[in-house]
Amino acid sequence: EDQVTQSPEALRLQEGESSSLNCSYTVSGLRGLFWYRQDPGKGPEFLFTLYSAGEEKEKERLKATLTKKESFLHITAPKPEDSATYLCAVQDTGGGNKLTFGTGTQLKVEL
């Protein structure tokens, strides 16, 4: 059974203080790893898909990386508007498009 564990559960940063969120996963075969951002009371917003170890993707202050066991979401010089819950999900090669989600990291960036 696929499993996704995200850490930390919650993270408080000062504006400009860079950090990383972790997503550890277990799958029989990885088809893709997805990062989403979710604001309170809203649906998840797609950020990145990573397909193979060593792959990296960037968007503004966010950079996602992937190894065979985990993914990191690096946040460089965060701003208050980056405050949200960040969700990680994996899709295995077993067929279908089922995503297994983690419980997320709640990020708060303060002035």
Added chain:
Amino acid sequence: ETGVTQTPRHLVMGMTNKKSLKCEQHLGHNAMYWYKQSAKKPLELMFVYSLEERVENNSVPSRFSPECPNSSHLFLHLHTLQPEDSALYLCASSQEYREYEQYFGPGTRLTVT
């Protein structure tokens, strides 16, 4: 309208009521999904439709009944729910069932009293 829309955004219903949630996607996608999101728990996949055919049903109680009349619309019919069914219900779509990213709607916050 763009993306994935859901109505209503908030719903309060009694345990004996019957109500329906509606989802519409404006992305030209062929697959649609219902998820349940409860506090402190991962998103749980409930149903998947591909080209209007149900392809996955993840052991969801029969008090939840999905309907997909065409590839742009998805409904979730609710009847005799329990208080533990209170949650955020999210609809998503993807270009194809076996491929590509899923795009989510804003959700319906359901409270069962």
